[in-house]
Structure formats: C-alpha cells, structure tokens
Amino acid sequence: MKVSQPLLTVNDLTVEYWARRGKVRAVEGVSFSVDKSETLGVVGESGCGKSTLGLSLMQLVPYPGRIVKGEILLNGRDVLRFSANEMRNLRGKDISYVFQDPMTSLNPVKKIGAHFVELIRAHEPKVSEKEAVARARKLFKDVGIQSERIGDYPHQLSGGMRQRVMIALAIALNPSLVIADEPTTALDVIVQAKILDLLNALRDAYGMALVLITHDLSIVLERSDRIIVMYAGHMVEYARSADIFKNPQHPYTQGLLKAIPNVELDEQTLNAIAGSPPDLLNLPKGCRFWPRCYCAKIRCGEEEPPLINTAPDHYVRCGKYKEGE
Numbered sequence: 001m002k003v004s005q006p007l008l009t010v011n012d013l014t015v016e017y018w019a020r021r022g023k024v025r026a027v028e029g030v031s032f033s034v035d036k037s038e039t040l041g042v043v044g045e046s047g048c049g050k051s052t053l054g055l056s057l058m059q060l061v062p063y064p065g066r067i068v069k070g071e072i073l074l075n076g077r078d079v080l081r082f083s084a085n086e087m088r089n090l091r092g093k094d095i096s097y098v099f100q101d102p103m104t105s106l107n108p109v110k111k112i113g114a115h116f117v118e119l120i121r122a123h124e125p126k127v128s129e130k131e132a133v134a135r136a137r138k139l140f141k142d143v144g145i146q147s148e149r150i151g152d153y154p155h156q157l158s159g160g161m162r163q164r165v166m167i168a169l170a171i172a173l174n175p176s177l178v179i180a181d182e183p184t185t186a187l188d189v190i191v192q193a194k195i196l197d198l199l200n201a202l203r204d205a206y207g208m209a210l211v212l213i214t215h216d217l218s219i220v221l222e223r224s225d226r227i228i229v230m231y232a233g234h235m236v237e238y239a240r241s242a243d244i245f246k247n248p249q250h251p252y253t254q255g256l257l258k259a260i261p262n263v264e265l266d267e268q269t270l271n272a273i274a275g276s277p278p279d280l281l282n283l284p285k286g287c288r289f290w291p292r293c294y295c296a297k298i299r300c301g302e303e304e305p306p307l308i309n310t311a312p313d314h315y316v317r318c319g320k321y322k323e324g325e
C-alpha cells in the first residue's frame with residue numbers, strides 16, 4: 001500500500017511530431033509514477049522516444065512536437081493545464097533537466113558564476129548578487145568543483161566538470177525532480193561513473209527524485225529503483241530494477257540484458273539483438289518488436305499486445321503473457 005501520493009504520475013502520455021514526412025508518435029500511451037527521492041531509469045535504443053518523454057514532463061518538446069494526450073500530475077496537479085507563467089516557475093524550481101551536451105545550455109561568453117546568479121535571481125528576485133554567488137560556491141562544493149572555478153568561462157572546464165556545473169545548476173533551486181538525459185554519454189567511462197554516482201549522492205543529500213535516461217541498461221540497473229524499457233515509442237516493460245534484472249519478461253529487455261558484458265544469463269552467449277528499431281513512420285503491423293523477436297508467433301504480427309500487469313509492480317507489453325501471470 002502506498003503511504004502518500006507519488007511525486008509524479010504520468011497517465012497515457014502521447015506525443016507526436018508533425019513533420020513534413022508525416023506524423024510520428026514518438027511516445028504513445030506511456031504511464032508511470034515516480035515517488036519522492038526515487039530514481040527511475042528510462043532505457044532504450046536511440047530514437048525510441050526517451051528524450052521526448054523527458055522533455056514532455058517540462059513541456060519542452062521542440063517544434064513540431066506536441067503532447068496530444070495524457071496527464072502529467074506533479075504532486076497531484078496537472079502540469080499540462082499550467083499557464084505559461086506557472087510553467088516557467090516550475091522549470092528549474094520543481095523539475096530541472098540535465099542535457100547530454102552541457103555546451104547547449106551554457107552561454108560561452110558568460111562566466112560560469114553568472115549562470116547561477118541569473119538562474120537564482122530569476123526565480124528569487126530578492127536574493128542579492130552576493131548571496132547568489134555564495135550559494136553557487138556552496139553548490140560547487142557539493143558537486144566536487146573548486147569554488148574558484150566560478151570565474152571560469154565554460155570552455156575552460158573539462159567535459160566532466162561542465163557536466164558537474166550542469167548538475168549544480170539543476171539542483172540550485174532545490175527541485176523535487178531532476179531529469180538527467182544521457183548525462184554521461186559524451187564522457188569517458190571513469191568520469192561517467194563518477195558523475196552518475198554524484199547524481200545518486202545528491203539525490204540522497206537533497207531528497208530529490210531522479211529520472212535517469214540512457215541507452216545503456218547497465219548504467220541504470222544498479223542505480224535505479226524502477227526501470228522503464230522503451231521500444232519504438234512504447235513502454236514495453238516497467239518494473240523494479242531487481243525484477244528487471246532477475247526476471248526480465250519482455251524479449252527486448254532480455255536482449256538488452258544479454259548485451260551487457262559480464263551479466264550471466266542462462267547459457268546464451270549471443271550478445272547484440274539483431275536488426276534495428278522500426279521507422280516510426282512505417283511501423284510493423286502487430287507488435288512493434290516482432291521482426292526482431294526470437295519468440296515471435298504469427299499472431300504477434302497481427303495484433304498489437306496491450307501493456308499488462310503480470311506481477312505486483314511489473315508491467316509488460318508482449319503477447320506471451322496474460323494478466324497476473
């Protein structure tokens with residue numbers, strides 16, 4: 001039994017891009033929730049709708065995208081009904097976003113410290129510049145950067161440090177949810193691990209929830225409480241991380257697990273899932289995964305399977321399963 005309402009509840013979210021080539025449903029019928037101080041991992045191959053999902057939560061889906069259906073409840077309030085002003089207030093203060101490439105969010109001609117002063121004072125106009133700088137120095141300490149670096153320009157920092165700056169900016173207003181979208185993809189493996197551990201440590205220290213988006217299941221397995229596996233705009237599996245690891249039900253999830261080096265699963269040694277995801281403009285009939293599925297039956301190519309609840313907190317979209325199985 002849940003003691004309190006989740007921090008975030010998403011119901012039947014559907015997002016479309018109305019591009020020249022046609023209309024694409026990048027996210028379709030996605031539902032999940034995030035509790036306070038919880039980490040939710042979102043995994044799937046490039047193009048499956050992860051960023052669109054993350055950006056939707058802040059209503060930042062780029063043109064020509066639009067949210068066509070669904071509900072996004074933050075502490076019980078539907079964000080999709082917020083005015084532009086309420087939305088501006090929400091961004092950074094309630095929910096913030098860490099992008100893959102920090103250079104897209106940092107202004108190259110502005111010193112790092114100025115980014116903090118601007119952000120803090122935009123939301124809290126009464127805070128003096130001096131106070132804002134002091135807060136920025138404290139944030140630098142929290143993310144493991146020497147506070148003198150506050151006077152640097154973005155290009156003077158290494159990629160890893162820039163990403164730490166982005167994380168400091170993301171937590172500057174003490175939001176209840178941080179969305180980190182492939183925050184370490186551009187970094188080398190060691191820096192990557194440090195940044196991910198930093199995110200989790202900050203989650204604990206600040207008591208915020210984290211949505212960690214990645215194409216790499218191994219990254220979220222150990223670091224998330226729950227995981228959403230996306231495939232071609234659909235959520236194909238949603239469960240506690242331990243259950244994704246011990247009892248993956250969707251053949252796609254099973255394939256992703258097998259592709260992780262050193263994860264021992266049965267006697268299978270074949271690593272990659274053959275083939276590639278479908279073009280969203282030209283989806284196969286039936287299950288979107290069947291052309292790549294090792295256990296596809298004829299009916300898989302005819303009917304699209306619904307998302308069903310197979311066990312407590314375990315959902316899967318695959319024709320093999322029946323409700324409660």
Ligand SMILES: Nc1ncnc2c1ncn2[C@@H]1O[C@H](COP(=O)(O)OP(=O)(O)O)[C@@H](O)[C@H]1O
Nearest residue numbers: 017019024026045046047048049050051052280
């Ligand atoms: N700006 C855009 N214009 C048109 N279609 C887009 C745009 N951005 C994304 N899409 C479509 O949405 C799908 C999902 O994209 P995205 O959410 O970026 O996936 P991911 O983050 O998983 O790589 C893409 O495969 C593409 O078809």
Ligand SMILES: [Mg+2]
Nearest residue numbers: 050051052181
């Ligand atoms: Mg993306």
